[in-house]
Amino acid sequence: MYGFEAMTFNIHGGYLEAIVRGHRAGLLTTADYNNLCQCESLDDIKMHLSATEYGPYLQNEPSPLHTTTIVEKCTLKLVDDYKHMLCQATEPLSTFLEYITYGHMIDNVVLIVTGTLHERDVQELLEKCHPLGMFDSIATLAVAQNMRELYRLVLVDTPLAPYFSECITSEDLDDMNIEIMRNTLYKAYLEDFYRFCEKLGGATAEIMSDLLAFEADRRAVNITINSIGTELTRDDRRKLYSNFGLLYPYGHEELAVCEDIDQVRAVMEKYPPYQSIFAKLSYGESQMLDKAFYEEEVKRLCLAFEQQFHYAVFFAYMRLREQEIRNLMWISECVAQNQKSRVHDSVVFIF
Amino acid sequence: MSTATSSSWGTALVNISPYTFSAIGIAVSIGVSVLGAAWGIYITGSSLIGAAIKAPRITSKNLISVIFCEAVAIYGVIVAIILQTKLESVPSSQIYAAESLRAGYAIFASGLIVGFANLVCGLCVGIIGSSCALSDAQNSSLFVKILVIEIFGSALGLFGVIVGIIMSAQATWPTKV
Numbered sequence: 147m148y149g150f151e152a153m154t155f156n157i158h159g160g161y162l163e164a165i166v167r168g169h170r171a172g173l174l175t176t177a178d179y180n181n182l183c184q185c186e187s188l189d190d191i192k193m194h195l196s197a198t199e200y201g202p203y204l205q206n207e208p209s210p211l212h213t214t215t216i217v218e219k220c221t222l223k224l225v226d227d228y229k230h231m232l233c234q235a236t237e238p239l240s241t242f243l244e245y246i247t248y249g250h251m252i253d254n255v256v257l258i259v260t261g262t263l264h265e266r267d268v269q270e271l272l273e274k275c276h277p278l279g280m281f282d283s284i285a286t287l288a289v290a291q292n293m294r295e296l297y298r299l300v301l302v303d304t305p306l307a308p309y310f311s312e313c314i315t316s317e318d319l320d321d322m323n324i325e326i327m328r329n330t331l332y333k334a335y336l337e338d339f340y341r342f343c344e345k346l347g348g349a350t351a352e353i354m355s356d357l358l359a360f361e362a363d364r365r366a367v368n369i370t371i372n373s374i375g376t377e378l379t380r381d382d383r384r385k386l387y388s389n390f391g392l393l394y395p396y397g398h399e400e401l402a403v404c405e406d407i408d409q410v411r412a413v414m415e416k417y418p419p420y421q422s423i424f425a426k427l428s429y430g431e432s433q434m435l436d437k438a439f440y441e442e443e444v445k446r447l448c449l450a451f452e453q454q455f456h457y458a459v460f461f462a463y464m465r466l467r468e469q470e471i472r473n474l475m476w477i478s479e480c481v482a483q484n485q486k487s488r489v490h491d492s493v494v495f496i497f
Numbered sequence: 498m499s500t501a502t503s504s505s506w507g508t509a510l511v512n513i514s515p516y517t518f519s520a521i522g523i524a525v526s527i528g529v530s531v532l533g534a535a536w537g538i539y540i541t542g543s544s545l546i547g548a549a550i551k552a553p554r555i556t557s558k559n560l561i562s563v564i565f566c567e568a569v570a571i572y573g574v575i576v577a578i579i580l581q582t583k584l585e586s587v588p589s590s591q592i593y594a595a596e597s598l599r600a601g602y603a604i605f606a607s608g609l610i611v612g613f614a615n616l617v618c619g620l621c622v623g624i625i626g627s628s629c630a631l632s633d634a635q636n637s638s639l640f641v642k643i644l645v646i647e648i649f650g651s652a653l654g655l656f657g658v659i660v661g662i663i664m665s666a667q668a669t670w671p672t673k674v
Contacts, residue, residue, distance in 0.1 A: 152540070152624045152627075153536070153540075153620060153624075156539065156540045156543045156544060156627060157539070157543075160539075160540065160543030160544050160547065160627065161543045161544075161546055161547040162547065163544070163547065163631075164543070164544045164545070164546070164547025164548040164550075164630070164631060164634075165547045165548075165550060165551075167547075167548065167631050167634065167635070168547065168548055168550055168551030168552065168634060169551070171551060171552070171634065171635055172551070454627070454628055454631065
């Protein structure tokens with residue numbers, strides 16, 4: 147019953163909610179980012195980060211540092227936090243936490259399959275995988291030749307199995323099919339997650355459906371923009387859009403027929419929440435679109451912390467950390483390549 | 498036994514011994530109060546423990562929330578003791594007299610009032626205490642302000658105790674003839 151969760155939530159979720167709110171307090175602030183943006187070298191970045199929660203993770207790294215090392219160690223912190231929470235959680239929180247990582251699993255599967263297609267070494271690919279999305283038989287993905295084998299050999303034992311029913315074909319894997327496979331899997335995953343949250347009910351359902359709807363709409367826009375000028379037909383494009391969200395179903399009808407970015411803008415400006423995003427871009431420009439979407443996402447994620455006694459704070463914390471790691475990667479790259487003037491192009495401040 | 502020949506709910510109720518009602522009242526007064534206190538303490542305690550990991554300074558101040566919840570159980574104990582001192586034995590001819598029934602109902606009502614007022618008070622203080630611990634961990638200037646809300650919440654239990662004690666003062670059994 148919505149409104150009375152306060153009476154029983156703390157039995158199973160009180161301790162973990164307090165922990166995740168403690169983690170949130172450790173996210174980098176604007177002052178931290180300003181310090182980092184003024185660093186001259188990666189060693190300076192390491193020094194500034196040693197005062198934050200990333201300190202213990204970066205401490206033992208020898209100089210000279212690489213940007214990939216910084217990102218890897220910061221991701222390790224996220225993974226440690228996540229695993230600590232997962233092992234303390236009971237149902238249904240543990241299922242909820244596992245759902246958060248399925249997106250990374252899908253990305254890892256696609257990474258390995260694409261890499262194998264381009265004849266890279268499996269070990270090298272495994273190192274590039276996101277640690278939150280690892281599962282046991284991931285290395286055997288390199289063996290599969292087409293999607294049916296992929297499913298039968300490896301994926302049927304993973305949590306991704308139910309998402310495959312829509313995209314099993316016997317065609318050989320190539321770049322186009324792999325992108326379509328990624329988007330089909332992600333669509334199935336988002337819909338499954340959405341249904342799961344609706345079943346949980348209460349504040350979790352309300353906040354998560356808003357966050358997932360934004361995610362679905364953002365993916366629809368990205369799919370549209372990325373498939374302009376490719377051989378993807380309109381029907382195929384429509385099949386990749388999720389069945390929920392603000393844009394469903396009329397926005398999807400209009401997005402499916404868009405042929406350039408100005409048409410996409412015209413469609414999106416009919417929806418007030420997205421109108422403000424597209425208003426920030428001048429005509430014909432799409433590079434800032436990613437940053438505008440990230441800013442909107444961060445705003446919504448921060449709002450999730452305003453309510454107590456629900457699970458969306460866990461999702462919000464994971465996403466905010468990932469955004470922070472993206473920020474750190476951008477800053478490190480700018481500093482390493484001496485392009486500090488471009489630092490503010492892509493850093494999204496959280497607080 | 499009173500000589501009742503008709504069978505109706507009213508007659509059934511009047512034929513239940515007033516001591517039954519008194520005993521139930523005393524049981525509810527302590528039992529349900531303690532339920533409310535325990536509920537409040539676990540709600541506050543679980544949040545407090547988790548939040549204190551990252552912000553250890555909040556532990557000592559936020560024990561006040563737990564103390565407010567505990568006070569609710571103490572009210573229940575006090576009223577239960579007061580109520581049981583009001584029990585007197587009356588001769589068997591007087592058990593179903595109007596005066597006895599009145600005394601029994603007064604003790605029953607008093608126990609019910611105190612029990613349920615303390616139940617919701619404990620719950621209220623517990624939920625506020627949980628939010629207080631989490632807010633204090635983020636921003637220590639919020640603690641005192643949220644404590645004021647908690648004080649208002651704990652006044653609910655006091656209202657229940659006051660009315661309960663006034664009711665129990667009504668519980669005068671008939672004097673032995």
